[in-house]
Amino acid sequence: MPNIAVLGCGRIGRMHAANVAAHPRAALAGVFDVHRTAADEVAGTHGVPSFESAEAVLASRDVDAILIATSTSTHADFIEQAVAAGRPILCEKPIDLSLDRVNRCAAAIGETRLPIMLGFVRRFDPGHRATRSAIQAGDIGDLHQVVITSRDPGMAPAAYIEVSGGIFRDMTIHDFDMARFMLGEEPITVSATGSRLVDPALMTRCGDYDTVTVVLTTASGKQCIINNSRQAAYGYDQRVEALGTRGMVISENRKPHQATRFSAEFTSRGVPYLNFFIERYAEAFNAEIGAFVDAVESGTAPEVGFEDGRLALVLAEAALKSVAEGRTIRISEIG
Numbered sequence: 001m002p003n004i005a006v007l008g009c010g011r012i013g014r015m016h017a018a019n020v021a022a023h024p025r026a027a028l029a030g031v032f033d034v035h036r037t038a039a040d041e042v043a044g045t046h047g048v049p050s051f052e053s054a055e056a057v058l059a060s061r062d063v064d065a066i067l068i069a070t071s072t073s074t075h076a077d078f079i080e081q082a083v084a085a086g087r088p089i090l091c092e093k094p095i096d097l098s099l100d101r102v103n104r105c106a107a108a109i110g111e112t113r114l115p116i117m118l119g120f121v122r123r124f125d126p127g128h129r130a131t132r133s134a135i136q137a138g139d140i141g142d143l144h145q146v147v148i149t150s151r152d153p154g155m156a157p158a159a160y161i162e163v164s165g166g167i168f169r170d171m172t173i174h175d176f177d178m179a180r181f182m183l184g185e186e187p188i189t190v191s192a193t194g195s196r197l198v199d200p201a202l203m204t205r206c207g208d209y210d211t212v213t214v215v216l217t218t219a220s221g222k223q224c225i226i227n228n229s230r231q232a233a234y235g236y237d238q239r240v241e242a243l244g245t246r247g248m249v250i251s252e253n254r255k256p257h258q259a260t261r262f263s264a265e266f267t268s269r270g271v272p273y274l275n276f277f278i279e280r281y282a283e284a285f286n287a288e289i290g291a292f293v294d295a296v297e298s299g300t301a302p303e304v305g306f307e308d309g310r311l312a313l314v315l316a317e318a319a320l321k322s323v324a325e326g327r328t329i330r331i332s333e334i335g
Helices: 011-022 036-046 054-059 072-084 099-109 126-136 172-183 282-298 306-325
Strands: 003-007 027-032 065-068 089-091 116-118 143-151 187-195 211-218 223-229 237-244 247-251
Touching (some): 027 036, 054 072, 089 282, 126 282, 172 223
């Protein structure tokens, strides 16, 4: 049973710490955050050490692996430090907002055989995995199109948006990974459009978009259409649809329960979708920890690794270039 320390005690770090502590095949070895109050609170909740520094975490003989849930700008540094210390890693996405920094990180860690897993949690959602399994089994014949819908219930705080790296690097990056997961082939072209329909002030504040559509195409002609919005009035909208020559498979939204009401005033009225990503992907986050434990215990490469994180960022850079230049971008232009 690996002892896993969590770096970062913000919202997602707290969730990861709780999931590790509750997991039957892992133990929480301690936590660290530059904000000591946050770290002490999480440590106190789970009865584990609150480390004074990341260096202290990596030097501890009681830590077998680390989970990085700190701010994005620290991810690459902590990956390099953890590899140097011989610790397996589960790191939240993205590796960095700069593709150049990610490439330098790749060079720095070289050919390490340590498990390095990226937190593309949607791969572990039961519905999404069932959809991919149906594709791989040939249940829908030859795959032609994948449609990914990902819409937040509302705009994130302005302070977050302005440091997030933009919608393509922050939000769509999950969908870029899901596209690769479903297509089974690497996209070779990217065409993207972006609008500011929810918050027109994004243009002057940070040049970001709140409404985007991306079309990815593979060498064989398979297509993936991604649509994102920062605001869906009806809740957190997460769907994946795959169309093939023999049919279609859909991974639908999740609700607290499936009961529906009917009356003289309405039909098929159901409860709202699960609130946001922590609730919607609760099963997936737990399964992700299990997959990381598998990789740590076996010493083998995880299902979703460093290169998957790098390639998702390549697609994000291509989408940004496509919007800026108003044309389809070939992946070979990005690197």
